[in-house]
Amino acid sequence: MEQLTRTNRACAVAAAAAHGFNNELTVILSGVTDLLHSLGPQHPARPLLLDIQAAAQRCVWKTYGLLNFSARVNSSPIRASFEYLIDQ
Numbered sequence: 001m002e003q004l005t006r007t008n009r010a011c012a013v014a015a016a017a018a019h020g021f022n023n024e025l026t027v028i029l030s031g032v033t034d035l036l037h038s039l040g041p042q043h044p045a046r047p048l049l050l051d052i053q054a055a056a057q058r059c060v061w062k063t064y065g066l067l068n069f070s071a072r073v074n075s076s077p078i079r080a081s082f083e084y085l086i087d088q
Helices: 006-038 046-071 082-087
Strands: none
Touching: 006 046
C-alpha cells in the first residue's frame, strides 16, 4: 500500500467519497420522491420538497464528477480504509 502515488491516493479518496455521497443521496432522493407522490399538488410543503430534490440531484452530478476524476488515472484497485487513505 505504501506504493500508492499521490494521484492514485487522491483518486481513491475521490471514489470512496463519491460512493459514500451516492449512498446518502439515494436515501434522500427516494424519501423526497415518496413524499412528493404522497402529497397533493397543492400541499404547502411541496415547493420545499422540490427544492430539496433539485439540490440533491445537483449533488448527484457532482458525485459523478468525482467518479469520473477517479477513473481517469490508470490505477489498480486496492482494499484500504477511507481513514488510511486520508492519513497517508
